[in-house]
Amino acid sequence: MVTKLEVKNLYKIFGEHPKKALKMLDKGINKDEIFKKTGQTVGVKNASLAINEGEIFVVMGLSGSGKSTLVRLLNRLIEPTQGQVLIDGHDITKVDDKELRDIRRSKISMVFQSFALMPHMNVLDNTAFGLELSGVNVQERHEKARNALAQVGLESHANSYPDELSGGMQQRVGLARALTNNPDILLMDEAFSALDPLIRTEMQDELVRLQSEHQRTVVFISHDLDEAMRIGDRIAIMQGGEVVQVGTPDDILHNPANDYVRSFFKGVDVSNVFCARDIASRSSLTLIKKDSSEGLITGLKLLNENERDYGYVIDKSQRFLGVVSTISLQDVIKNKQTLSEAIIDDIQPIAADTSIGDIISIVAHSPCAVPVVDDQQKYVGVISKARLLETLDKEASV
Amino acid sequence: MSTESNPWATASDDTGAAESTASNPWGGAASTQNSDAMSMSASGTPVEQTDFSLLHPFQDVWIPLDSWIETGVSWVVTNFRPFFTAVKAPVDATLTAVDSTFNAAPPLLVIALFGLIAWQLSGRRLAIGSVVGLITLGAIGAWQESMTTLALVVTSVLFCIVLGIPTGIAMARSDRAAKVIRPILDIMQTTPAFVYLVPIVMLFGIGNVPGVIVTIIFAVAPVIRLTNLGIRQVPSDLIEAANSFGADKKQMLFKVQLPLAMPTIMAGVNQTLMLGLSMVVIASMISVGGLGLMVLRGIGRLDIGLATIGGIGIVILAVILDRMTQSLGQDARQRGTRHWYETGPIGLLLAFKK
Numbered sequence: 187m188v189t190k191l192e193v194k195n196l197y198k199i200f201g202e203h204p205k206k207a208l209k210m211l212d213k214g215i216n217k218d219e220i221f222k223k224t225g226q227t228v229g230v231k232n233a234s235l236a237i238n239e240g241e242i243f244v245v246m247g248l249s250g251s252g253k254s255t256l257v258r259l260l261n262r263l264i265e266p267t268q269g270q271v272l273i274d275g276h277d278i279t280k281v282d283d284k285e286l287r288d289i290r291r292s293k294i295s296m297v298f299q300s301f302a303l304m305p306h307m308n309v310l311d312n313t314a315f316g317l318e319l320s321g322v323n324v325q326e327r328h329e330k331a332r333n334a335l336a337q338v339g340l341e342s343h344a345n346s347y348p349d350e351l352s353g354g355m356q357q358r359v360g361l362a363r364a365l366t367n368n369p370d371i372l373l374m375d376e377a378f379s380a381l382d383p384l385i386r387t388e389m390q391d392e393l394v395r396l397q398s399e400h401q402r403t404v405v406f407i408s409h410d411l412d413e414a415m416r417i418g419d420r421i422a423i424m425q426g427g428e429v430v431q432v433g434t435p436d437d438i439l440h441n442p443a444n445d446y447v448r449s450f451f452k453g454v455d456v457s458n459v460f461c462a463r464d465i466a467s468r469s470s471l472t473l474i475k476k477d478s479s480e481g482l483i484t485g486l487k488l489l490n491e492n493e494r495d496y497g498y499v500i501d502k503s504q505r506f507l508g509v510v511s512t513i514s515l516q517d518v519i520k521n522k523q524t525l526s527e528a529i530i531d532d533i534q535p536i537a538a539d540t541s542i543g544d545i546i547s548i549v550a551h552s553p554c555a556v557p558v559v560d561d562q563q564k565y566v567g568v569i570s571k572a573r574l575l576e577t578l579d580k581e582a583s584v
Numbered sequence: 585m586s587t588e589s590n591p592w593a594t595a596s597d598d599t600g601a602a603e604s605t606a607s608n609p610w611g612g613a614a615s616t617q618n619s620d621a622m623s624m625s626a627s628g629t630p631v632e633q634t635d636f637s638l639l640h641p642f643q644d645v646w647i648p649l650d651s652w653i654e655t656g657v658s659w660v661v662t663n664f665r666p667f668f669t670a671v672k673a674p675v676d677a678t679l680t681a682v683d684s685t686f687n688a689a690p691p692l693l694v695i696a697l698f699g700l701i702a703w704q705l706s707g708r709r710l711a712i713g714s715v716v717g718l719i720t721l722g723a724i725g726a727w728q729e730s731m732t733t734l735a736l737v738v739t740s741v742l743f744c745i746v747l748g749i750p751t752g753i754a755m756a757r758s759d760r761a762a763k764v765i766r767p768i769l770d771i772m773q774t775t776p777a778f779v780y781l782v783p784i785v786m787l788f789g790i791g792n793v794p795g796v797i798v799t800i801i802f803a804v805a806p807v808i809r810l811t812n813l814g815i816r817q818v819p820s821d822l823i824e825a826a827n828s829f830g831a832d833k834k835q836m837l838f839k840v841q842l843p844l845a846m847p848t849i850m851a852g853v854n855q856t857l858m859l860g861l862s863m864v865v866i867a868s869m870i871s872v873g874g875l876g877l878m879v880l881r882g883i884g885r886l887d888i889g890l891a892t893i894g895g896i897g898i899v900i901l902a903v904i905l906d907r908m909t910q911s912l913g914q915d916a917r918q919r920g921t922r923h924w925y926e927t928g929p930i931g932l933l934l935a936f937k938k
Contacts, residue, residue, distance in 0.1 A: 261828060263824055263827055263828055283832075286830075287830040287831075287832060288830065289830075290827075290828060290829060290830035291829065291830035295828070295829070296825070296828040296829075298821060298824070298825055298828075300821045302819075302821040302822055302824065302825035303825075304822060304825075304826075304840065304843075304844075305844070306843045306844060315826075315829060316829040316830070318839070319826075319829050319830050319831050319832075319835055319839075320830070363829075367829070373828075
């Protein structure tokens with residue numbers, strides 16, 4: 187993994203005397219106290235991030251957590267107070283205005299929550315806006331703009347004006363405008379937050395699709411955990427101007443760094459976030475099928491001793507074979523049959539990456555806990571009705 | 585061009601001649617007046633001085649502001665004459681050009697041209713209105729005067745735009761500039777026009793050119809203020825977006841700020857135009873010709889007919905110009921078309937071509 191964009195010890199303090207506030211921060215005085223004493227607002231405090239090339243990196247936090255400030259520090263729409271922003275190892279906090287403009291024109295584009303389309307230009311000119319600023323001639327920039335519009339499926343609206351489009355279409359134009367420059371880095375500041383949920387999902391899919399065509403580095407700002415989980419390769423969580431946790435969605439979900447991070451998950455629809463693997467329990471009883479003997483009687487004995495009605499049969503390499511019950515075992519012992527004939531055909535395993543939303547009815551109708559297997563048919567665990575209920579009860583699951 | 589067809593040409597020739605012969609007619613007069621005033625204040629005041637009484641503290645003037653101003657203005661007049669002549673020159677040249685064009689052009693051509701422009705800018709209704717209004721102007725015998733007034737107003741507004749929009753842009757860009765310019769605008773707008781007629785006459789003389797200068801002073805404020813306002817009101821997210829795509833200052837101004845501020849700026853131009861027209865009557869006091877002079881003569885001679893004709897002329901011009909500049913503030917889409925050239929006479933022409 188190549189690091190595309192790196193942020194090192196970045197600070198932003200709003201106000202007249204940032205130095206004073208910086209000193210107080212060094213002494214460990216908190217943000218509210220600094221504001222009370224000096225009137226300086228700490229926007230971002232000691233943020234360090236390394237964003238890899240080609241990943242969708244989501245910065246998440248509640249409003250006021252400094253995420254929008256952080257993203258603006260990345261292209262210096264807001265001047266950092268202290269610290270470094272490295273694009274391909276090059277510190278952009280030190281470049282002069284002209285070089286900064288060149289970087290903004292060629293390397294880094296932004297999509298805004300409010301769309302920020304120019305009302306006096308039509309869709310095509312809006313899309314070509316970045317190239318127009320770079321001084322590209324009309325024909326070439328219109329051609330590239332048309333390509334970008336085609337990528338977001340809006341080429342037929344090239345001559346419309348922004349106020350004639352719906353919100354979702356406007357943001358597609360915003361996205362196309364950012365793509366026209368063919369930037370390495372795409373900054374998206376709550377880009378889909380102003381859209382209704384259906385369009386939002388559609389736009390997320392669109393972004394992921396575009397990402398699969400061209401590997402761009404995307405920094406996505408969001409306050410919506412569902413969105414972050416859905417599209418993010420990695421997520422950084424911000425609180426009060428600080429980055430409190432960085433990790434993959436699973437990491438953060440399973441090991442939240444503090445209560446603030448944990449509190450995000452309270453509202454999350456876990457049935458979309460978790461998959462079968464996440465909640466499968468290994469505590470159930472497994473019977474190992476041996477080559478030498480069928481081991482029917484020992485199996486039955488094991489189940490009886492542990493007071494279980496069902497056993498999950500795997501082979502020595504952990505491959506799942508099937509489910510047996512005490513009744514089916516007794517039947518085959520009586521009829522002198524083999525273990526494979528004791529397996530109950532009705533109970534089929536579910537794949538490990540099935541989302542919880544999709545397994546609810548399977549678990550509900552199954553006589554026993556449902557086995558989960560991975561894509562190599564290896565046994566992962568089982569999901570019982572109780573386990574499923576516990577997961578769906580959000581408060582208890584975190 | 586004969587002198588009869590263009591009376592203003594002779595007037596400006598006169599002033600030119602006066603300047604060349606007596607290099608400073610106003611300066612001389614002012615300085616004698618001034619020395620009188622000085623001697624008054626030097627010798628007269630101590631004689632008049634009575635005991636200071638708390639009951640009548642303001643019986644005597646404490647600060648002789650009037651004589652200070654007189655001294656100041658006459659000093660400027662004597663020492664900066666070339667400067668003011670230089671200021672006058674471009675105004676003079678523009679005014680002469682515009683005025684002679686309007687007055688020399690056949691009235692029917694002017695009427696037709698106005699009709700076409702009105703049609704293009706606004707629509708058929710305004711075009712018909714303009715034509716009818718201008719024919720009325722000619723019919724009531726105010727054509728020549730109307731054209732003179734029109735030339736004065738057009739020249740003034742032209743200079744107001746040329747001076748006002750850059751000033752407005754400067755105000756919008758720098759809070760410090762705004763802080764300095766705003767009180768000056770306040771003074772220009774609140775000082776009664778009569779007050780600065782006197783120093784203007786002393787500095788620039790009388791006639792149409794000083795009339796234009798007075799009109800500029802009186803009318804420039806709205807276009808400056810509204811340019812400033814328009815640019816400051818451009819939504820900050822659009823400014824941010826333009827910045828994020830690497831716009832430099834010039835691109836920001838011409839590609840984002842000015843286009844978005846245009847309706848507001850046009851409202852300022854419209855207001856400037858209206859103020860310019862209302863200044864026409866007052867400016868006639870310093871021997872500015874046109875409809876204002878008709879009104880002034882009418883008042884002087886109690887000639888209600890003449891005054892009314894002048895008044896009606898101003899109103900007709902005002903309505904036509906107001907409607908035309910108002911429609912400048914709308915873009916084509918507000919009028920239901922994609923592009924401005926799709927309607928009006930040009931639209932018709934293009935349609936024929938196809």
